[in-house]
Amino acid sequence: MTGAARRAGLALAVSAVAAALLAGCPLPQPLAEVARVDGGVISPPRIVAESAVPAETIIFVSQGCSAAVFSLGAEVEDVNTLEAVEARWFVDYQATLPQIPLSQPVPAGDDPANPIRAVVPYPFDAVAWNNGVPLHVVELVVSNAFKAITPTDARQNHSAQDGFETAVYRWVFQYVPAGDARGRCQ
Secondary structure, three states, X not given: OOHHHHHHHHHHHHHHHHHXXXXXXXXXXXXXXXXXXXXXXXXXXEEEEEEEEOOOOEEEEEOOOOOOEEEEEEEEEXXXXXXXXXXXXXXXXXXXXXXXXXXXXXXXXXXXXXXXXXXXXXXXXXXXXXXXXXXXXXXXXXXXXXXXXOOOOHHHHOOEOOOOOOEEEEEEEEEEOOOOOOOEOO
């Protein structure tokens, strides 16, 4: 093999390695924008998944617990620090069963340049909900324009107005026997 052929082969190999490395490199992505009915766009609030507490999405709860209250929470990123953001909490949401969610404002911080907002924690009482069902799903839903809460339409309580979006984060609480090492009370 000649020196020129070796250099060409080496250059090709280096290019292939560089392409493979770049393919696995996540590039910063802009936040999604939602078209408004008036023609403008808005970046909807997003739940920062890395901030969720507890970090696990499946939590095993020991049936031997006399008390098991889990403080659930997360942060929301919203580039528009002037708009109102609302958090709604649902337990075992079903579109066919009306449920009035716990609704809370998610206030912006004191620094208008900081898009991160803390959601007020939700205390999920796993013992109170231990009604023979093997698991429960708790959902945090956030939006900057929810539909109005109604006692008769579960889908409306979980939905944003036309032209807006919701962001959802879920925790699954699964009950396990008292002796199961995976189970916990906090």
